[in-house]
Amino acid sequence: MSSGTRTCGRLCGAKGFGRLDRLAQQYLGxxxxxxxxxxxxxxxxxxxxxxxxxxxxxxxxG
Structure with missing residues (x-):
């Protein structure tokens, strides 16, 4: 288990589903x-x- 702090570096509108499809392919098949x-x-x-x-x-x- 882990936790942490993070900074949002960049937020952008997706132009299509390329990135989302790659993640879904990895985790959903x-x-x-x-x-x-x-x-x-x-x-x-x-x-x-x-x-x-x-x-x-x-x-x-520690």
Whole structure:
């Protein structure tokens, strides 16, 4: 498990379903089925993160 803070770097309207279809293909095994709504893409920058359990970075102090 992990958590963190992030900054929204860029938000843009999607021109088609290319990015969404690639993600859906990866996780659903098929193109994204819902085509009747406008889509947006956001690019985020990870500022900090913290993991615990199997995601814990044991090289960090504390």
């Amino acid at each position: 098929k193109p994204y089925p819902r085509r009747d709504r406008h889509r947006f893409s956001t690019w985020i920058e990870i500022d900090t993160w913290h993991g615990w359990g199997t995601l814990k970075d044991n090289s960090q102090v």
